[in-house]
Amino acid sequence: MSASKSAITPVVFYRDPIAALHWLEAAFGFETEVLLTDAEGKLAHAEMTFRDCNIGIGGEWEGPQLGGARMRSPASLDGAGTQFMRLNLAEGLDAHCERARAAGAVITEEPQDQFYGARTYRARDLEGHVWTFSQDVRVVSGEEMAAVSGLTIETSLRKED
Numbered sequence: 001m002s003a004s005k006s007a008i009t010p011v012v013f014y015r016d017p018i019a020a021l022h023w024l025e026a027a028f029g030f031e032t033e034v035l036l037t038d039a040e041g042k043l044a045h046a047e048m049t050f051r052d053c054n055i056g057i058g059g060e061w062e063g064p065q066l067g068g069a070r071m072r073s074p075a076s077l078d079g080a081g082t083q084f085m086r087l088n089l090a091e092g093l094d095a096h097c098e099r100a101r102a103a104g105a106v107i108t109e110e111p112q113d114q115f116y117g118a119r120t121y122r123a124r125d126l127e128g129h130v131w132t133f134s135q136d137v138r139v140v141s142g143e144e145m146a147a148v149s150g151l152t153i154e155t156s157l158r159k160e161d
Helices: 017-028 093-102 142-149
Strands: 011-014 031-037 043-050 053-059 085-088 106-113 118-124 130-136
Touching (some): 011 017, 017 031, 017 053, 017 093, 093 106, 093 118, 093 130
Parallel strands (some): 085 130
Antiparallel strands (some): 031 043, 043 053
């Protein structure tokens, strides 16, 4: 389906996936790569690219293949979501934020430097999905992260006794 396959391709669901495709291009700089439509011209599935990653875009749906689950947009769930997307930028995070804002994104967290060495901002899209954009700005050791944050920093799960 796509020329470059990500190891993981998340799929985000919208009430109006065609509007979402246009919006994601304008606001975040995604590029539409594949559109699958049914006989009536309704979008069945789309894939977009962002840097070296793919993301699927679909309309809300449910069916026996989901085992009773229903795929919904936060717009259909009073803003509720079960995840957010985190995407890394090589550069230009502040300009990316302004582009998103100009396209109508609700900036929920302004660009700011984080204790773990990244600069990030968060935005909600046209149907309420939360997106976090990040840019590495400095290398931070685990010891420094722990000292600044008060968190315990580990690189693997602990084995239960």
